[in-house]
Amino acid sequence: MQIGIVGLGLIGGSLGLDFRALGHRVLGVSRQAQTCELALVRGAVDQAATTPELLTQADIVFLCTPLGVMSATVERLIPHLPPGAILTDVGSVKASVVEQLAPLWPNFVGGHPMAGTAETGIAAAQTQLFQKRPYVLTPTPATPRASIHILTELVQSLGCQMFTCDPATHDQAVALISHLPVFISANLIATASHAASPEIIRLAEQLASSGFKDASRVGGGNPELGRMMAEYNHTALLSALYAYRQGLDTWIAQIENQQWDDLEGQLQQTQAQRPRFL
Numbered sequence: 001m002q003i004g005i006v007g008l009g010l011i012g013g014s015l016g017l018d019f020r021a022l023g024h025r026v027l028g029v030s031r032q033a034q035t036c037e038l039a040l041v042r043g044a045v046d047q048a049a050t051t052p053e054l055l056t057q058a059d060i061v062f063l064c065t066p067l068g069v070m071s072a073t074v075e076r077l078i079p080h081l082p083p084g085a086i087l088t089d090v091g092s093v094k095a096s097v098v099e100q101l102a103p104l105w106p107n108f109v110g111g112h113p114m115a116g117t118a119e120t121g122i123a124a125a126q127t128q129l130f131q132k133r134p135y136v137l138t139p140t141p142a143t144p145r146a147s148i149h150i151l152t153e154l155v156q157s158l159g160c161q162m163f164t165c166d167p168a169t170h171d172q173a174v175a176l177i178s179h180l181p182v183f184i185s186a187n188l189i190a191t192a193s194h195a196a197s198p199e200i201i202r203l204a205e206q207l208a209s210s211g212f213k214d215a216s217r218v219g220g221g222n223p224e225l226g227r228m229m230a231e232y233n234h235t236a237l238l239s240a241l242y243a244y245r246q247g248l249d250t251w252i253a254q255i256e257n258q259q260w261d262d263l264e265g266q267l268q269q270t271q272a273q274r275p276r277f278l
């Protein structure tokens with residue numbers, strides 16, 4: 001297949017590396033000439049340009065830019081897309097993206113690979129980033145069935161585990177397991193960085209080990225991505241944050257009231273629940 005990738009960053013570049021390894025021809029479009037050059041050097045694309053003309057040959061196009069520029073980007077692509085091309089995106093939020101993009105290109109299928117690292121840009125692209133990771137498609141009743149089928153087969157060839165749901169359900173689920181953790185983790189880093197005395201902070205920095213490393217990882221990632229999650233998935237994220245705040249209040253009350261049995265009972269529940277998510 002001839003696969004277009006628009007936005008040659010971590011996700012776009014990683015898709016390019018894997019699609020080329022599978023024998024597809026990858027046509028890359030990115031904002032900066034130096035990104036296009038590096039994508040060619042790294043073998044993530046067969047051809048790359050800062051303008052979208054080369055997409056006239058594409059069978060399917062993956063939109064891999066930040067969420068905030070997706071609809072403006074699609075408007076610029078449209079004059080160059082072949083009429084039968086499938087357009088999909090990789091955005092971490094789906095309802096607002098599908099709402100904006102589906103009216104622009106009816107052969108659009110929303111998608112979200114649940115894979116990433118703390119790094120950004122083409123230099124961070126890696127092979128097999130998507131292997132054994134979930135990949136969610138969020139079609140609507142109007143999405144062409146044949147396009148869902150083609151995209152499913154293509155994404156499965158990356159080694160992904162496929163899921164399909166409607167955009168709003170996707171956003172509520174990822175708010176709980178992807179977006180909420182970013183803000184909890186960021187708050188942990190902020191709390192540790194503003195302890196009562198500089199001496200305690202310095203010692204905490206030196207003592208931080210595997211527990212802090214695990215718990216702080218997603219809060220120490222790309223700030224732009226966190227902002228996009230909050231901005232584009234604000235309703236679901238706020239519901240998750242309110243529920244989390246209620247949970248924190250319960251822990252605080254149990255500790256204040258020295259309800260050690262209740263507290264341990266709740267920790268027993270979370271110990272039993274965790275494996276269901278992983």
Ligand code: NAP
Binds near residue numbers: 066121
């Ligand atoms: P990234 O590494 O920063 O890559 C974004 C790409 O978009 C870059 O190639 C950049 O091109 C281009 N770009 C940036 N700003 C632009 C603008 N204003 N106009 C046009 N192009 C622009 O980001 P990423 O992590 O790959 O994320 C890309 C998409 O994947 C996002 O929609 C995100 O929601 C989604 N996603 C991310 C993750 C994750 O963990 N990172 C996971 C799943 C989905 P130049 O280099 O040429 O400037």
